[in-house]
Amino acid sequence: MVNLKKRIPFITGAVLFLLLSVVSVSQIQPFLKLTTRDYEEFSRVTIQPSFPLSFEIEKGSSFLLVKISIDIPFRIQKDPFDSRIIRSYGWTKGRDYYILTIKTKIRDFSYDYFVLDDPTQLVIDFSEADDESRRGDREDQSLLDSALSRESDQSSTQEIQTIVIDPGHGGMEPGAQGKYGTLEKDIALAIGLKFKAVIEKNLPVRVVMTRDTDESVSLENRAAIANFEKADLFISIHANSSYRKDARGSESFFLSREASDDEARMLAYLENNPAVVEKGIGGDSEDEITMILWDMAQSAYLKESSLLAETLQEELNFLLKTRNRGIKQAPFRVLTGVACPAVLVEVAFISNPDEERKLQTEWFQNNVVEALYRGLENYINSYTRQ
Amino acid sequence: MDRKRVAILGILFVVLVVLVIVFFKSGLKEKIIPAAPISPPEVEPLRLQPGQTRIVILFFLSENDTLLHPEEREIPADTSVVHQAKQTIQELIKGSRRGFISPFPPETKLRELYVTDEGVAYVDFSKDIVEKHLSGSSAEISTIFSVVNSLAYNFNSIEKVFILIEGRERETLGGHINLSRPFLPLYDLIAQ
Numbered sequence: 390m391v392n393l394k395k396r397i398p399f400i401t402g403a404v405l406f407l408l409l410s411v412v413s414v415s416q417i418q419p420f421l422k423l424t425t426r427d428y429e430e431f432s433r434v435t436i437q438p439s440f441p442l443s444f445e446i447e448k449g450s451s452f453l454l455v456k457i458s459i460d461i462p463f464r465i466q467k468d469p470f471d472s473r474i475i476r477s478y479g480w481t482k483g484r485d486y487y488i489l490t491i492k493t494k495i496r497d498f499s500y501d502y503f504v505l506d507d508p509t510q511l512v513i514d515f516s517e518a519d520d521e522s523r524r525g526d527r528e529d530q531s532l533l534d535s536a537l538s539r540e541s542d543q544s545s546t547q548e549i550q551t552i553v554i555d556p557g558h559g560g561m562e563p564g565a566q567g568k569y570g571t572l573e574k575d576i577a578l579a580i581g582l583k584f585k586a587v588i589e590k591n592l593p594v595r596v597v598m599t600r601d602t603d604e605s606v607s608l609e610n611r612a613a614i615a616n617f618e619k620a621d622l623f624i625s626i627h628a629n630s631s632y633r634k635d636a637r638g639s640e641s642f643f644l645s646r647e648a649s650d651d652e653a654r655m656l657a658y659l660e661n662n663p664a665v666v667e668k669g670i671g672g673d674s675e676d677e678i679t680m681i682l683w684d685m686a687q688s689a690y691l692k693e694s695s696l697l698a699e700t701l702q703e704e705l706n707f708l709l710k711t712r713n714r715g716i717k718q719a720p721f722r723v724l725t726g727v728a729c730p731a732v733l734v735e736v737a738f739i740s741n742p743d744e745e746r747k748l749q750t751e752w753f754q755n756n757v758v759e760a761l762y763r764g765l766e767n768y769i770n771s772y773t774r775q
Numbered sequence: 776m777d778r779k780r781v782a783i784l785g786i787l788f789v790v791l792v793v794l795v796i797v798f799f800k801s802g803l804k805e806k807i808i809p810a811a812p813i814s815p816p817e818v819e820p821l822r823l824q825p826g827q828t829r830i831v832i833l834f835f836l837s838e839n840d841t842l843l844h845p846e847e848r849e850i851p852a853d854t855s856v857v858h859q860a861k862q863t864i865q866e867l868i869k870g871s872r873r874g875f876i877s878p879f880p881p882e883t884k885l886r887e888l889y890v891t892d893e894g895v896a897y898v899d900f901s902k903d904i905v906e907k908h909l910s911g912s913s914a915e916i917s918t919i920f921s922v923v924n925s926l927a928y929n930f931n932s933i934e935k936v937f938i939l940i941e942g943r944e945r946e947t948l949g950g951h952i953n954l955s956r957p958f959l960p961l962y963d964l965i966a967q
Contacts, residue, residue: 401784558950565911565949573910608946627951630911632878632918635838642912719916722946722953735912 419463423478423489425470431516432474434491438463442509446502447617453491453500453513454617460485474498474515488617491515549773551595552588552765553620555723556581557627557733560605565630567745573628576748578603580736581626583758588765594621612726616686622697622768623731624761625723628748630740637741639757641702642733643694644687644725645718686728693730696772701734701764708760734761827852829859831929833867834921834965835875841913842966843921844875856932861888864898867925878917880907886942894934895957896926902941910949919952920961927960935959 422437436442440459447454467478472494479490497518504511556577558564564573578600585596597618599611606614615623629640687694698716724731736757737744747753829852834843850862864885870877882903889897908914923936935957939945945954 401780401787562950565909565914608950627912629913630909631836631841631913632876632909633836633838633841633913636841636913640912719912719951720953720956720958721912721951722955723951725953733912738911738913740909740911740914 419459419461421457421463421465423465423467425468425472425475427472427474431514432472434475434513434515436489436511436513437508442504442511444511446500446513448500451493451496451498453493453515455489455491455511455513456486456617457489458486474517488613549592549594549621549769551597551618551620552622552624553597553599553615553618554581554585555599555611555615555623555625557625557723559600559603562605565628565739567739567748568742569745569749571628571739571745571749573630573739574603576628576736576739576754577626580754580757580761583754584624584626584761587758587762591762592766592769608723609726611723612686615727615729615731620727620729622765623724623727623729624697624701624765625721625731625733627733627735628737628739629735631738635741636738637744639702639705639737640735641698641705641716642719642721642724642735643698643716644691644731645720686726687724687731690728690730693772694724694732697730697764697768698732700768700771701732701761704760704764704767705734705736705757708756708763825853831859831863831866832925833863833871834924834928835871836878836917836921837875837966840966843917843924843964844966846871846873846875856930857888857890860890860896860926860930860933861885863925863929864888864922867921878914878921880904882907890930890933894932896930896933896936897939898922898926898936899939899942905940905945905948908949910951912951915948915952916964918948919954919958920964923958924960924962924965928962 419438419440421439422435424435424437426433426435436455436457438457438459440461440463443458445456447456465480474493474495476492476494479492480487491513493515495517498515499518500513500515502511502513556574558572558574558577560574562574564577566572581598582601585598588594588596597614597620599614600606611625612623629636695716695718702716721733724733737748737753739745739748828849830847831850832845833848835846837844848863848866850859850866852859868877868879868883868885870879870881880903882901884901884903885898886901887897887899891897904918908918919938922938926933926936937957938954940954947954
C-alpha cells in the first residue's frame with residue numbers, strides 16, 4: 390500500500406501525459422468536417438476544413454463534385470444525417486487533391502455556394518430544381534438512350550481538347566516483371582511521359598497524366614480522373630506478360646462487356662419499374678439507374694474505342710514491325726468507368742527477354758511513342774471534327 | 776486523502792478509456808466489402824452408378840499460338856456436378872499431360888467451388904494465384920478463361936463463372952482484368 394501511495398503521483402502524471410498526447414494527436418492531423426442539415430427551402434452542406442481551402446465545383450445530374458486541393462492526408466468527420474435532398478457522400482483521392490461527391494436524392498436540383506471565414510467554411514445549399522437545372526436531366530436521358538441503343542455518334546464528331554494518358558500500375562503495385570528485373574510500371578511511366586511531351590509539342594490539346602511519378606493510383610481513380618478532367622480520349626499504357634515464352638509484339642485492347650448482361654440488367658430494371666419510363670427518373674429508384682450508367686460508361690463509346698485501338702495498333706505494327714496481334718477486347722477494369730473513347734495498349738512483352746531488353750532502351754521507347762503519336766493523329770484526322 | 780486520489784485516478788482512467796474509444800471509433804471508417812453471396816452447394820439426387828467416369832475437356836495454352844487448346848481428362852462421374860466441377864479445376868491447375876502450358880502459378884490451390892441456381896459457379900482460389908501470378912494482361916486473360924471455358928464447356932448448369940481469392944471478391948489478379956463481375960465463356964479463344 391505504501392508502495393502504491395508513492396507511485397500515485399507518477400501514475401497520475403503518466404495518465405495525464407497519455408491523455409494529452411491522445412488529444413494532441415487527434416488535433417494535429419488535419420481534418421475536414423462535413424455537416425448536413427435540412428431547412429425548409431433547402432438542404433445545407435457545410436464543409437469545414439482545418440486547412441486552407443481551395444476548391445472547384447462541378448455539377449452532375451444527380452451529384453455535385455467538389456475538388457479540394459490538398460496533398461496531405463486528412464480525417465473526415467461526418468455527422469450522421471437524414472436529408473430530403475442529400476443522399477450520400479463519396480471520396481476519390483488524387484495525387485494532390487480529393488474529390489468529394491455529394492450524391493443527391495433528387496435529379497432536378499440547383500445549388501448555391503458561399504465561403505465563410507473564421508473558421509473557413511464552404512457552404513453549399515441544395516434546393517429543388519428550377520427550370521435551368523433540368524437541362525442536365527435531358528443530357529442524362531440521352532446518355533441512357535445511347536447506352537440502351539448503343540449509338541453514340543456524338544463523340545465521333547467531338548473536338549479533342551483533353552487527352553488522358555494512364556501509365557499502368559505504379560508505387561506498391563509493379564505490374565509484370567521481366568527476367569532481367571524490368572518492371573511494367575517503370576516502362577509504362579517512361580513511355581507515358583514521352584508520349585505526353587510529344588503530344589503537347591505537336592497538338593493544341595491538354596494532356597493529363599493519371600500519374601507522373603512512381604505512385605499507386607487505384608484503377609477506379611484513374612477513370613475518375615479522366616471523367617473529372619473531361620477527357621476526350623483515354624490511353625492506358627502497359628507492357629505485356631504471358632505464360633508463353635515466345636509471346637511477342639504489341640496489342641491494343643478495348644473494353645469487352647458482357648453486353649447482353651448489361652442490357653438485361655437495364656431492361657429488367659425498366660420492366661420492373663415502369664413508372665421510371667413514364668414519369669422520368671426520380672426518388673430512390675434513380676440511384677440504381679445512375680449506378681448502372683456509371684458502370685456502363687465505357688459501353689457507350691465502344692465503337693470509337695475500337696477505332697482508336699485500330700489506328701494505334703496499325704502504326705505500332707508498321708513502325709515496330711511486330712507481328713500483327715491485332716486489336717482485342719477484354720474486360721479491363723481500368724476502362725470500365727471511362728466516359729470517352731478508351732484503349733489499353735500493351736506495347737511489347739516484358740516476359741520475352743528480347744522484348745524486355747528493347748523496352749529498356751530509349752530508342753525503342755521513342756519508336757513506340759512515335760507510333761502511338763501517328764496513330765493518335767490518324768484517329769483525330771479521320772474520326773473527329775477539328 | 777488517499778481515497779480522493781484513487782477517485783481522481785479512477786475518473787482520469789475512465790476519461791482516458793472514453794477518449795481512446797472515441798479516437799479509434801470516430802473518423803471515416805473504411806468500408807468492408809462483403810464477400811459475394813454464395814448459396815449452399817446444389818443437392819442432387821444420387822442415382823448415379825458407383826465407379827462411373829466421364830470425359831471432361833480442359834483448356835491450356837500452347838507455344839504455337841495465343842489460343843486455348845483442349846485436352847481430355849477422365850474424372851469420376853458418380854458424384855454431384857459441384858464435385859465434378861471441383862475435380863475439373865483441380866485437374867486444370869495440375870497442368871497438361873500433353874506438353875501444353877498451364878496458365879497458373881504451380882502453387883495455386885482450389886479452396887472451394889459452389890454453383891448457384893442461377894448457373895453462376897463461384898470458384899475460390901488460394902492467394903497464390905495472385906501473389907505468384909505473372910500479372911500481364913495476356914497472362915491474366917489466359918488464366919481466367921482457361922477456368923471459365925473449362926467449366927462452362929463441360930457443365931450445362933454453369934453459365935457464368937465468378938472468381939474469388941481466399942473467399943473474397945477481388946478487383947483484379949494483377950491490375951488488368953475485372954474480377955468483380957461474373958465471366959461468360961469466350962469460345963473464340965479456343966483453337967479448332
